Amino acid sequence: MAMEISRRTFIKGAAAAGVVLAAGTYFAWDGKNIPEKVKTGDVTYDVLVIGSGGAGMRAALAAAERKELKVAVMTKLVPTRSASTMAQGGMNGVTGVSDPTDTVESHVFDTIKGGDYLCDQDAVEYFAERAGQNIYEMDYMGYPYNRQKDGAFHQRKMGGHSHPRASYFEDRAGHAMVHTLFEQCLENDIDFISECQMLEISMDGDKLNGVIAMDMRTGNLMGVPAKSIIIATGGYGRVYWVRTSNPYSSTGDGIVAGMNVGIPFKDPEMVQFHPTGLSANGVLLSESSRAEGALLINKNGERFMSKYAPERMELATRDIVARAIATEIEQGRGVGEGIHAGVYMDFTKIPAERIHERLGQVYDLSRRFAGVDITKEPVPIAPTCHYSMGGLEMADFHTGESRVKGVYVAGECSCVSVHGANRLGANSLSEVLVFGHTAGDGAAEFAKANSYVGNQDSLAKACEKWKETFDKATTRGREGNKSVPEIRDAMINTMWYKAGVFRDEAQLTQASAELDALDKEYEHCYVGDNSHVYNTAFEQYVELGNLLQISHAIVQGALARKESRGGHSRRDFPKRDDVNFLKHTLIFKDKETGKYRAEYKDVVITKYQPKERKY
Amino acid sequence: MDVKLRIHRFVEGKKWEQNYIVTLKTGMTVLEALIEIKEKQDPTLSFTCSCRSSICGACAVRVNGNAELACEMLVENLVKRYDTTELTIEPLGNFKVIRDLIVDWDPKYARIKKIKPVVQPKDEFSKETGCKQSPEDFNKYKKYAGCILCGSCVSECNKNTLNQGDFLDPFVFVKAEKLVADSRDKSPEEHLKAVVDAGLWRCFNCQECTAKCPKGLDPAGAIEKLKEATFKKGLDDNVGARHAKAIYDDISESGTLDESKLNIKSEGFLMAGLRAPMALRLMRVGKMNPLDTHKVNPEIETIRKIVKNAEAAAKEAE
Secondary structure, eight states: OHHHHHHHHHHHHHHHHHSOTTGGGGSOOOOTTSOHHHHTTOOOEEEEEEOOSHHHHHHHHHHTTSTTSOEEEEOSSOTTOSGGGGOOSOEEOOOOSSOTTOOHHHHHHHHHHHTTTOSOHHHHHHHHHHHHHHHHHHHHHTOOOOBOTTSSBOEEOOTTOSSOOEEOSTTOHHHHHHHHHHHHHHHTTOEEEOSEEEEEEEEETTEEEEEEEEETTTOOEEEEEEEEEEEOOOOOGGGGGGGBSSOTTOSOHHHHHHHHTTOOEESTTOEEEEEEEETTTOOBOOTHHHHTTOEEEOTTSOOTHHHHOTTTGGGSOHHHHHHHHHHHHHTTOOBSOGGGOBEEEEOTTSOHHHHHHHOHHHHHHIIIIIOOOTTTSOEEEEEEEEEEOOEEEOSBTTTTBOSSTTEEEOGGGEEOSSSTTSOOTTHHHHHHHHHHHHHHHHHHHHHHHOOOOOOHHHHHHHHHHHHHHHHHHHHOOOSSOOBHHHHHHHHHHHHHHHSSSSBOHHHHHHHHHHHHHHHHHHHTOBOOOOOSSSOHHHHHHHHHHHHHHHHHHHHHHHHHOOSOBTTBOBSSSOSOOHHHHSEEEEEEEOTTTOOEEEEEEEOOOSSOOOOOOOO | OEEEEEEEEEETTEEEEEEEEEEOOTTOBHHHHHHHIIIIIOTTOOOOOSOSSSSSOOOEEEETTEEEETTTOBHHHHHHHHTOSEEEEEOOTTSOEEETTEEOOHHHHHHHHTTOOSOOBOTTOBTTTBOOOOHHHHHHHGGGGGOOOOOHHHHTOHHHHHOSTTSOOHHHHHHHHHHHTOTTBSOHHHHHHHHHHTTGGGOOOOOHHHHHOTTOOOHHHHHHHHHHHHHHTTOOOSHHHHHHHHHHHHHHHHSSOOHHHHHHHHHHHHHHHHTHHHHHHHHHTTSOOTTOOOOOOTTHHHHHHHHHHHHHHHHHHO
């Protein structure tokens, strides 16, 4: 240690001789997060992608293959901070490299069955046919696939799949995808409009003007004109705040912007709950915990799964285990309080060497966040919101277009629907690739065939409106009103307990009323920061507004769906009802009144008639 | 236990330090402490974060002078490590600060672009059928694919502190080595030329990057691998490579360094001539004597054996 310090001090001293230390870091930054032409208003993008996760960057790359087009990616953070980076398992696609007996048809069927028959089967066929090709393309782009002996990438089998068909990089499949795509974007000189919070999609009637965004660094409100836009802003797991495995940024911004211009929110009630998130903070403990033999124990030391799934016990499907845990907690057999209540996951029967060898990450996370050494004592866990199956309706899966002309959707913020009522492991990254690609091509072809029809004056006007909102919200004092985090915490309580793992009519109705009350409080809430420079307090204020709208849609969707299917579980309607609900919920937001209404659309069935879902 | 966080604030040109007290809880990370301050004490405190599971790279900050991922570093561990209940939190070093703990990434992306940051697949590969690569070849670069672009490695990089203009960030070298070691690439020379031009040989070898990388990627090791690769690809006609070669030759021939010739061998007569004033100064204080003959180390045989063994070990490691 002493040696290290002296060596370090020596080098530091040498470096300090050349510069005045520390002072350098506070020189003015250049503001190159936004291309100059955007700031001066000298560019109309052909394709403007909102969101820099897997779907957004894949879409941008596809669009930019047409060199004559102007393509940009806008993100509220910087490009590689997305939810996609967190995906662990892999990306599915039938290639037959690891199992020659695998077929596209099998992938289609597994997906439909996994989705509890709420998937549009024509869309799933389109998806499965292209998923393999997209995996090869990623190889050519430099994705660091784990390899097998013959030199092909290796594919592994994920839960609910009948064949190994998920390609991956270690246990960081999504991270590798995002970085591969980002490097391609850099190499292809794609414009990034970074650190810009998209606030609204601006339209006059059916004419698209572009988007309104706030440059986080300066607080400037900008209208960015675009012929076509692709919404790829990810999911909405943060409506459950700490009870989600999603990043802080998964606040459904794009979905709300889309709803505000008339795109319906399809199947919002379909949220996937993973059974084993840490009670402390919702971070996921991998499915492999139970596969390796971890037991679920309640407060009284009972292995309670025997009541819910006597044969498969802990190895029952995600939804069954999540509901069992929620029931135990609800009936007073959990440990811990409030939103952090849970049950125990007990690893102590597994030899310590095996835990270190196969469950290294689970060990680390438990140790770090819960302060528990799982080789010695059990760790408290509870269900955690993991994925949003619902999203903006993709009206045409061949192009990625929504029902609003010029607006395209892709990734978790969209609903194709490929995942139906429950997504299977490693299908999300392949969805991101397939439909990112499709939407990129779709929007690009649209931009080639159409000229800009928008009105830049309308963009300027919308900016003025947001400027007022900013000034009003950020200068408001603390006068008995609630702060943004206080309203958010109230929202989580409503959503987790009344529209979470279990739902019923009475609770959902109450949730709806509570959300209405929160809307009112939101109107005069306390933000507490009026700086124009990187005002994250205002950003969180906007995000909370979006989360509240998403919550309304979830509750309306859940109220309307009087059945239990996949991720949606109604206590008062515990059975799947194919007679009345083999349908998608479409939640519209009325432009004038701001009220939500539900419509239905039949599920597309090609050759797979609904059957009971048994594993 | 209460912990005092002294946070470096910077808002609209104004810079100050502000103290906040948080009560330590089990499992409280630096990020959670920051969030608690923002939500309960001061909404103006600004920082970025996203995944809170150490994979997105958004939340790296400097605690007591060392870069950490805020979302994975427990406050209690820091309290133990530094044996104090007062911690200083600053933005990462070698970045321009935008506000509080938020730093400017754009110049860094521009630097990644310099190395031609994508695989140029060999001609036998195609978009339709992908590429082929043995598991052994995959193992050669897989470590370097784990970079999360958090910026921890450059925060305390002494070379970057001295001058960012003629060097890259350690993570850019990591990316470069990932590409150079990837058997799918048909022209590793292109990435190599780019890193040599961008300052590969200017690394101080201080190992701060390797000490700070939260993913254990060893950027300093990547820099060494890149240097080795420049020799294999014949890209060794530059000061850095000649310097390394001169040292190698001296050591294997005599077991000692011939300081008076080292500079000439590295920079050539012309450039070395410009350093004459320095040479004269060295002579004056008795640190260099041009009349000395270059001594041969009496243990030269042992030294040659060590060199030989090291070379054999390096070959085996490949």
